[in-house]
Amino acid sequence: MQKTNLITAAGMKRLEQEFDQLWRVERPKVVRGVADAAAEGDRSENAEYIYGKKRLREIDRQLKHLGTRLKLVKVANLPANPRQVSFGCWVSYEDEEGNERCYQLVGPDEFDVAAGKISIDSPVGQALLHKKVDDEVLIRKPSGNTLVTITAIGNSKPD
Numbered sequence: 001m002q003k004t005n006l007i008t009a010a011g012m013k014r015l016e017q018e019f020d021q022l023w024r025v026e027r028p029k030v031v032r033g034v035a036d037a038a039a040e041g042d043r044s045e046n047a048e049y050i051y052g053k054k055r056l057r058e059i060d061r062q063l064k065h066l067g068t069r070l071k072l073v074k075v076a077n078l079p080a081n082p083r084q085v086s087f088g089c090w091v092s093y094e095d096e097e098g099n100e101r102c103y104q105l106v107g108p109d110e111f112d113v114a115a116g117k118i119s120i121d122s123p124v125g126q127a128l129l130h131k132k133v134d135d136e137v138l139i140r141k142p143s144g145n146t147l148v149t150i151t152a153i154g155n156s157k158p159d
Contacts, residue, residue, distance in 0.1 A: 003108045007073040011110035019066040030056050082153050085128045092152040
């Protein structure tokens with residue numbers, strides 16, 4: 001599945017900070033640790049050296065991933081007064097049992113369900129996209145289909 005290359009300004013800042021933290025802080029610290037461990041002699045039985053090399057590969061893999069995504073993503077301009085669900089909007093909806101949920105539609109690089117951020121590429125994000133207040137939406141999930149009614153759309157999380 002193709003990833004959406006949109007990101008919010010806050011999401012872009014977080015990706016840049018993560019890249020910077022790994023490149024300027026974590027990687028140099030691990031490189032020093034590996035060099036120190038290597039200086040102690042036999043590397044085949046040196047747990048600090050083995051772990052350090054493994055951690056260095058993980059950091060380099062993450063740096064490569066972040067570098068690629070930072071080149072591809074574009075910061076989306078959020079609509080001033082959204083009338084329909086679009087990228088970056090907060091959308092509130094109520095299901096058939098009266099349970100209310102509120103999510104922000106974000107790019108795949110910044111989703112965090114616990115923080116109320118879902119990917120625009122997810123089944124829920126796709127179902128909500130382009131809908132308006134009072135629209136009924138069928139959300140298809142592996143756990144079963146749910147019919148919801150959109151109650152609010154905005155640029156900030158409701159209180």
